[in-house]
Amino acid sequence: MIGAAREGLPISITGLGCHVPERVVTNDELARYVDTSDEWIRTRTGIRERRIAAESEALSDLALPAARKALEQAGVRAVDVDLIIVATVTPDMAFPSTAALLADRLGAGDAGAYDLSAGCTGFMYALAQAYGMLAAGLAQRALVVGGDVLSRILDWSDRSTLVLFGDGAGAVVLEAVDDGGFLGFELGADGAGGAHLWLPGSGSRLFDDSSRHVKMNGPEVFKFATRVLVQSAAAVLHRCGIAIEDVDVYVPHQANVRIIDYATKKLGIPSDRVVINVDRYGNTSSGSIPLALADAQADGRLRPGSLVLMTGMGAGLTWGSALLRWTKETA
Numbered sequence: 001m002i003g004a005a006r007e008g009l010p011i012s013i014t015g016l017g018c019h020v021p022e023r024v025v026t027n028d029e030l031a032r033y034v035d036t037s038d039e040w041i042r043t044r045t046g047i048r049e050r051r052i053a054a055e056s057e058a059l060s061d062l063a064l065p066a067a068r069k070a071l072e073q074a075g076v077r078a079v080d081v082d083l084i085i086v087a088t089v090t091p092d093m094a095f096p097s098t099a100a101l102l103a104d105r106l107g108a109g110d111a112g113a114y115d116l117s118a119g120c121t122g123f124m125y126a127l128a129q130a131y132g133m134l135a136a137g138l139a140q141r142a143l144v145v146g147g148d149v150l151s152r153i154l155d156w157s158d159r160s161t162l163v164l165f166g167d168g169a170g171a172v173v174l175e176a177v178d179d180g181g182f183l184g185f186e187l188g189a190d191g192a193g194g195a196h197l198w199l200p201g202s203g204s205r206l207f208d209d210s211s212r213h214v215k216m217n218g219p220e221v222f223k224f225a226t227r228v229l230v231q232s233a234a235a236v237l238h239r240c241g242i243a244i245e246d247v248d249v250y251v252p253h254q255a256n257v258r259i260i261d262y263a264t265k266k267l268g269i270p271s272d273r274v275v276i277n278v279d280r281y282g283n284t285s286s287g288s289i290p291l292a293l294a295d296a297q298a299d300g301r302l303r304p305g306s307l308v309l310m311t312g313m314g315a316g317l318t319w320g321s322a323l324l325r326w327t328k329e330t331a
């Protein structure tokens with residue numbers, strides 16, 4: 001799916017917030033649980049540490065402070081939000097949805113609220129959906145959350161997955177604005193490649209092995225990731241008639257610094273325009289892009305008029321890009 005935004009109907013991110021658990025887990029600590037080393041993890045992935053949720057913390061506990069910060073920055077009251085989408089593969093539970101729980105905790109009693117599952121690309125899918133709802137006039141103010149507590153579904157004895165992931169959530173508010181805003185989206189999915197990254201025992205399909213842990217074919221996902229990060233970004237830029245040189249801030253999914261470096265070089269984006277925080281958070285799945293956006297904002301890189309390119313990829317296999325002219329003046 002690919003499309004450019006509707007002319008004369010600018011819709012943008014007007015508030016942004018994120019939240020990560022307090023506990024920092026270093027590579028050295030992981031080396032106590034599995035046969036790995038700080039050196040291996042740093043050189044193969046760029047990750048130095050990640051945040052891991054406390055036993056008492058579920059996704060809604062991370063989403064709530066992220067959402068409150070985003071609403072505060074937008075100057076929007078929870079009661080005025082009419083749509084909440086939570087992109088995740090680790091909701092608090094299958095039902096009620098984490099979005100419904102979040103709406104209740106925020107006091108957004110009039111909001112339609114639901115969870116969305118598109119692997120690590122969930123936040124990009126949710127942005128596109130919220131944009132579509134606003135553009136169609138079905139909603140006026142949307143809260144989009146991306147977050148995961150992947151530590152709950154990792155096999156803590158499997159070094160091939162344990163070292164890659166972390167927990168965290170980010171949230172954005174979407175509203176109509178005077179100018180700028182989203183320029184276009186590209187989304188895709190390849191279910192045939194789904195077997196390379198999957199979670200047995202998490203739904204109605206029964207498996208002999210009932211352990212509910214992430215299974216991944218790392219090299220295949222690596223090849224897929226490098227291919228789609230480039231193709232999806234190029235597609236949305238082409239559809240919107242924007243040259244790569246005009247991109248001010250590039251926010252790729254934070255899975256592995258080698259994947260990001262490859263895509264950045266192939267696309268021809270100068271490295272000082274790329275946002276990288278995988279070193280501090282690991283791969284936070286749906287939380288990855290909003291956490292990186294929040295970092296870019298904190299560093300003063302999101303200025304009114306900045307052209308922001310975001311591309312996610314992940315389980316499904318799925319991918320998605322969004323192109324956005326940043327609107328909001330931020331500190």
Ligand code: ACO
Nearest residue numbers: 036040044120159160163218219221222255256313314315
């Ligand atoms: N510590 C030490 N050694 C390890 C570890 C580890 N944590 N994991 C694997 N190894 C070993 C392997 O067993 C292998 O040993 P061998 O040569 O004796 O067989 C060796 O290291 C090399 O393994 P490779 O898998 O070839 O290593 P590679 O350089 O491909 O890196 C990695 C592996 C980091 C997983 C890489 O393939 C990758 O990043 N893939 C993409 C993963 C990803 O991004 N997943 C999520 C994307 S989607 C989403 O976000 C949900």
